[in-house]
Amino acid sequence: MATGSSxxxxxxxxxxxxxxxxxxxVDTVADSCNAIRDFVEVGFCEAALxxxxxxxxxxxxxxxxxxxxxxxxxxxxxxxxxxxxxARGRGEGGDDPGARDGLEACGILYGSSVPALRLxxxxxxxxxxxxxxxxxWLSGQAGMGCAAALDEPAAAAARMDRANEDFSLLTTMATxxxxxxxxx
Numbered sequence: 182m183a184t185g186s187s188x189x190x191x192x193x194x195x196x197x198x199x200x201x202x203x204x205x206x207v208d209t210v211a212d213s214c215n216a217i218r219d220f221v222e223v224g225f226c227e228a229a230l231x232x233x234x235x236x237x238x239x240x241x242x243x244x245x246x247x248x249x250x251x252x253x254x255x256x257x258x259x260x261x262x263x264x265x266x267x268a269r270g271r272g273e274g275g276d277d278p279g280a281r282d283g284l285e286a287c288g289i290l291y292g293s294s295v296p297a298l299r300l301x302x303x304x305x306x307x308x309x310x311x312x313x314x315x316x317x318w319l320s321g322q323a324g325m326g327c328a329a330a331l332d333e334p335a336a337a338a339a340r341m342d343r344a345n346e347d348f349s350l351l352t353t354m355a356t357x358x359x360x361x362x363x364x365x
Contacts, residue, residue, distance in 0.1 A: 210236055213244040217357035226354055242305075245358035249302035252351035253295050256323055259344035260291035263327070266340050286330035287323070287341060294323035298352065301359075310363045317356050324349030
């Protein structure tokens with residue numbers, strides 16, 4: 182009888198520990214990034230998400246919202262960088278019409294992509310998946326479009342390369358997370 186009751190006590194203790202969350206902690210950031218590894222490098226994804234407070238305790242839906250916020254912030258700073266480069270070029274007597282036109286195009290592209298990302302994020306936050314998906318095409322165009330607009334003027338392109346690449350990666354990450362959330 183003593184052996185049976187000690188087995189029962191051990192089983193009850195195991196159930197209590199398991200129900201209290203005493204199991205192995207899940208790295209939700211790694212889980213989300215692994216789910217989209219075919220689209221975004223896992224290291225980039227993890228670094229981007231971990232840069233945001235609360236990512237460690239968020240689920241995949243929360244990571245989608247974080248990725249959209251990060252992309253919108255990067256897009257906003259890229260738009261500002263394009264405007265500053267354009268103003269600098271004009272102030273320095275910049276006479277390269279290709280660079281000027283390319284930087285203006287970047288400003289326009291980021292000026293439309295950032296609000297689209299914010300709207301997409303809002304729809305995703307309220308789990309209005311179809312509405313969020315409808316904005317994906319528009320929200321991700323700025324990075325590639327800006328790079329294409331600046332393809333010829335090398336100096337202008339060099340100023341925007343990092344911003345365009347980061348924005349493209351972050352919007353791809355948000356898109357992949359949205360697809361991941363809505364397909365599960």
